[in-house]
Structures are given as structure tokens and as C-alpha cells.
Amino acid sequence: MELSKNYTPGGTEERWYAHWMDKGYFNSKPDGRPPFTIVIPPPNVTGVLHMGHTLNETVQDILIRKARMSGFNACWVPGSDHASIATEAKVVDMLKKEKGIDKSELTREAFLKHAYEWKDKYGGIIYHQIKKLGCSCDWDRVSFTMDDHYYKAVIKVFVDMYNKGLLYRGARMINWDSKAKTALSDEEVEYKDLTGKLYHVKYPIVNAAGEKTGEFITIATQRPETIMGDTAICVNPTDERYAHLKGHFALVPMIDRKVPIIFDEYVDPAFGTGALKVTPAHDINDYNLGLKHNLEVVDTLNDDGTLSAAAIVFVGEDRFVARKKVVATLAEQGLLIKEEEYTTRLGYSQRNPTTVVEPRISTQWFVKMAELAKPALEAVTSGDVRIHPGDRFLATYKYWMENVKDWCISRQLWWGQQIPAYYDESGNFVVAESMEDAIRLYSEKYGTPNGPLRQGCRLLGYRFSSWLWPIEVFEGITKPDNPEINYYYPTNVLVTGQDIIFFWVARMIMAGLEYKHVKPFNDVYFTGMVRDKQGRKMSKSLGNSPDLLELIERFGADAVRFGIMISSPAGNDLLFDDSSCEQGKMFNNKMWNALKLTKMWTVSDNAAATPHFAVTWFESRLNKVQAEIELLMKDFRLSEALKTLYSLIWDDFFSWYLEWVKPGFEQPIDREVYNQTIGFYERLLQLLHPFMPFITEEIYHLLKERAEGDDRHQAICRTRRSKRSDPRRWRTVERSDLQHPRLPREKPDQTERPGGAAFRNQQRACVPSY
Known part of the structure; x- marks a missing residue:
């Protein structure tokens, strides 16, 4: 197979993702393996993904791929949130601008038809972007907070909480949006x-x-x-x-x-x-x-x-x-x-x-939060739910929970779950899951109604549905003892933004403890805020947030993933500049050049008398760094893990090891050294795969022949490669072709790199010219 001069991500990424999907590598079913579960923080169906989403989804994919390769039954549930007021505002504006229709001219049923059309369009765009980024979600499990079973779960929880005295209706000071006319x-x-x-x-x-x-x-x-x-x-x-x-x-x-x-x-x-x-x-x-x-x-x-x-x-x-x-x-x-x-x-x-x-006095529905907050606070302070980085966000969590206020959950909207309160003409009401139940309850409480009961027109705010997300994506409310909720719940880790630590994270813990009597996740990983290089929060209004698909088109998905992860220490805000994606692109080409370098070598069966010193050194170095990376990953220090791995691959393997072992001009390489070199490269690709899945998959299959079904990387595609590069066309490559793009080169550590510069092969090497 003729290799291109530089790595070309576009076709490679489409081909591998299609193959992964065709083989069902991302799908999960309960079995005898330990599960590793992540539920995606459902993006709102209001538009396209921003760079905060890009960071969030990349972190989740790193964790889920690492778990899958480590032998876990990895399940990553994708989905989206109906986002009541946000989506309704978008649909109202769209109807006004594109069709000249005012919301007041429509019935609720007619408006909902337009809202679902919006959801289908933009929900599809969001899922397309997630796939383009390389995310290994189980696409057979897509959930939406207005799905029939999810809708029923929200209503069921509302009724249950009302009957427990955890919900009430009353006049209180609330926030009022005079344009949307809602609380x-x-x-x-x-x-x-x-x-x-x-x-x-x-x-x-x-x-x-x-x-x-x-x-x-x-x-x-x-x-x-x-x-x-x-x-x-x-x-x-x-x-x-x-x-x-x-x-x-x-x-x-x-x-x-x-x-x-x-x-x-x-x-x-x-x-x-x-x-x-x-x-x-x-x-x-x-x-x-x-x-x-x-x-x-x-x-x-x-x-x-x-x-x-x-x-x-x-x-x-x-x-x-x-x-x-x-x-x-x-x-x-x-x-x-x-x-x-x-x-x-x-x-x-x-x-x-x-x-x-x-601020306005209004009669609304509220959740009594004090009783729910106590066990949710204890779950975190006791370490049952671990927050990363804990030194920053534990105090924030405690402050919110110790100063909790009742939660206004009702909205004057049309897009969302309708509050199950049924009224007579005098304003008396009952709360029930259906009209049939309401009539029965009303008769027991007030006697025979004088006229038909009507369901109130108010809806529930979208957080009242999303706080059930880790439970109801497995139908844990509507089918509380089904095999999937018992297998996948509690989930392993939640990855989300620090700005919703109370508004969503804490409430999910409350709901989990209330309805499953166990925490919804073991760990919470807070990503930082993505800012531009001037330190401003990226937003559409400022026009400083790059388009994800455009970035992928320019640099490739792996380079974008690399660019945002190399800049994002856990929990800290990050200054995103597309130059970091350029660095990722150069890293791709570096790995591609290393592949071509190994492809041009002629292998000799004449074994050397003694093992090559570079093989002994790099094996020791690789084992040491691999252990470091495992610890960093365990502590959710993903950016540090990537930087450590990047240095290992670029500095130690490419710049030193390959220079030491490459044969002289028109000379063969010892087969044992060659096999060990390919083995080292495979191990490096396996370590890097969660971060940069496409190029690692591609190079892994080009390094040597792969049998059909070879699955050394669990849940990534295996194909047979039989074509070899053409050895008849050559060009010469100087050492500068493998030069580091951005990070300063460090002087080799003489205690770890025996021989130093004196042992470096200064001869020019021949590699295929493609």
C-alpha cells in the first residue's frame, strides 16, 4: 500500500468510524464483566456544540475507551435535553423570522409540532458532531428527556414527591422573564x-x-x-x-x-x-x-x-x-x-x-430542598461521591448545600412535561398521573365535581427532568427493577462543567438517593471553562467560539482532541488557541513519518551478539512512564497524562530510540530489534488510543499484518492489511524531519539514555517517498 506524504485524517476518520459502527464495537449489553458506565450530560437541542462541549465529550471518550481497553463492559449513553425555555425561545424566534408566525397565533399542539421538528433537526446535528469527534457512544441507547418513558418518569416522580410533602404550590418571590412570560x-x-x-x-x-x-x-x-x-x-x-x-x-x-x-x-x-x-x-x-x-x-x-x-x-x-x-x-x-x-x-x-x-411575586410550584440536601451533602463530604479536583469544588458544593433554597420548578411554557395538577372551576386541585386517577382522587377529596376537571397549563422546568438522567436512561423510574438499571447503575463517572455543580450535579445526587437509595455516580470530574487567548469566555455573542466541524476539517478530529486536552488541566479554565490543534496535526504527521521510517527498513535474520542498548533502555523507560500514566488517569489528571505520553513518544521514542536503532544507509536492521521496535510502537499506540483514536487505529493496522478479528485493542476495529509500501521509490530524510514542533527539546537524561549523543546514528536514513 502506498502511503501518503502526510497523514490525511478526513477519509481515514470516516472509514474507521463507519467500520466501528458496523462492527458494533461501542454497543453494550449486560454480561459477566464489570460495567463502566458514563451518561453524557445531555446537550440542549438549541443549536450546535461549542468548545465546552468539545472538551467535555473528549474527556468522556478518553475515559470510556480506556475502560473498554481495560476489560470493562463500557457503556456510554448519549442523548439530549429538551431544554424547555431555551428551545422554546429558539423556536419562537424561528417562527417569527422565517414564517411570520407569532406563538400566540398557535395552539399548543401546533407549536409542539414545530418544536419537535426543531429537535429532530438540531438533535441530529449535535449527534453528527459528536460522531465526527470520534466519540464511542452506544448509539443504540440514545435518550431524550421528552421520550415517552422519560415523560412518564418525570410525572411519576412529581406525583410521588407531592404525596410525600416534598412539593408544594404557593406564592413566592421568583425570577420572571417578561419576554418569554415565564418563571x-x-x-x-x-x-x-x-x-x-x-x-x-x-x-x-x-x-x-x-x-x-x-x-x-x-x-x-x-x-x-x-x-x-x-x-x-x-x-x-x-x-x-x-x-x-x-x-x-x-x-x-x-x-x-x-x-x-x-x-x-x-x-x-x-x-x-x-x-x-x-x-x-x-x-x-x-x-x-x-x-x-x-x-x-x-x-x-x-x-x-x-x-x-x-x-x-x-x-x-x-x-x-x-x-x-x-x-x-x-x-x-x-x-x-x-x-x-x-x-x-x-x-x-x-x-x-x-x-x-x-423579581416578582407569583404562585408557582416549589420543591422543598432542605430535606433532600442533607443526604446529598453527606454523600460528598463522606467521600462516597468523589469530586475532582476536590480541593476547589468541594467547598463550593458544601456552600450551596448548606445554604439551599426551595426550588421553583414550574414554567409558563408549552415545550416540556405538563404539571399533573387537575383543577375544578373553583381552583381546587388534585395531583395525579392521569385524568382517570385525578377524577378518582377528586371524588375522594371533594366529592363529585360540578364540571369537567382540566389539567393546568404550566410545565416543569427542564432541570426537573434532567436530575433523573442517570436513572431514567436505563428506565430506572418507570421499570425500577429491570436488569439494565441493576447492572449499569450507579454509573462510574460524571464529566461536566463546574458552572452547574449545584443546579444539576447536586440535584442528580438528591434524586439518586431518593429514588434508588444509592448515589448516581462514583466520581465527578469538573472541566474548566474554555476561554479564548484573551481570556474571554467563548460565546456566540462575542463571535470568539470556533466552529467544531470547521476545526475538524482543518486539522482532523485527533488533532482537535489533542489541542483541547493538552491545554486543559483538570478543573482549571483553559485558554484555547487553534495553534494547539496545529501542534496536534504536526504530532500526527510525526507518527506517520515514523511509520514510513519503519516501513522502509530491510530486516536481517542475522541476530546481533548482544541486545541493542536502546531496546533495553526504552523498554525500561516505557514501563516506568506507562505506570505514571496509569496513576495520572486514575486520578483524572488527563491533561498531564497526555503531556507525559506526548513527551515519551516524541522525545524518547521518535527523537532518541528510533535514531539509535535505525540501520545505516542501505543496511538491514536486526529482526529482533525490528520486532521489538514494532512492539514498542504498538504499546505506545495503545496508550495513545483513548486520546487520539483514529490515527492510532490506522497506524496500528499498517505496522504489520493483522488477522481478521485481531482485537488487541478491545472495541476498536480490526481489518487485514496485505499491501506493503513500494520499496523501489526512496527519498532521504534528515533528522530535522522529526523535529519537535512546539515544546522545547530537553537535553537527554544521561542516567536514562545511555551513551547520549555519542551513540546517535548520524547517517541519513532512507524512507519511502510518497
């Missing part, structure tokens, strides 16, 4: 530091009889459009400036509502004017003050972010338009003292990035 959980809010304005406003003082005293109290606010919702002015009881105002009231500007002046140590006398306007409907801290002092709650905003009738003035105006009008009116009335710039922190909807999130 948000904490993880769906992203905060930005911005420069805003602080407005200083005078409130007239009145006494207990309602008479104006001629005095004013000044407050500073960032949100003058909420003034109409004020129900108190609060000052610190130790602040002597306001002590004389006990028993007095203030008049809310523009609407002249009389509100009490209250005293609470919550107010910092040194901040601003030392006086705080209290708007319980629009600020969580004000809400808590309102509860403490029994204040009225006046909600001045509609669900779309316009002013409600309760605002009295500027009703129906957008909140930010109303802000300008309120400021102008206050200035006209002589109540606006000044404006000043102020650094503030605003929350934005994660899925509608231009929408400022509103």
Missing part, C-alpha cells in the same frame, strides 16, 4: 456588571393625622418606575437623623399614597441617604422586609413587563419607557434632586439575553 430558576439568570443611574427622590412627610409637615425624606433608587409600588420607607433605628419620624408617614410621589416609615437594622445608615423605599412586589429583600413588617404588596407590572393598573400612572407603558416618563414627571414636580452614575449588577434571562429579569 425562571436561579440557574437561568445570568448577572452582568453595568453602569446605571441612581435617582435621588424626595418624599413628602405627613404626620399621623395625615397633615404635611413641610419636611421631606430622600431616597436613592435605581428603579424609579417601581415607585408606585412602594408600601413603606425604611430607616435604621440607630440613625439619629430619622428618629423623630417615628409614627410618621411619607407620600409616594405622583400617586400620593400614604405609607408608613418603618425602622429596621437591615438598612445601612452609611449607604446613600440611609433611607430605603420598600417595594415588596419587585425586590426580594423588600419582599422579606414586607413579610417581617406585614406590609401591603402592590404589583405594578404585568407579565409582559408593562405597567399594570395598580401603577395608576403610565399604565400599559413598557417598564423602561415608563422609567423615563417617571423621571421627567418627578423633575417637573421638583421631587428629583439629582441623578448620578452607579455601578450595578443586573440579572438577565439566560435564554433571552437582552431581557432584564424581574
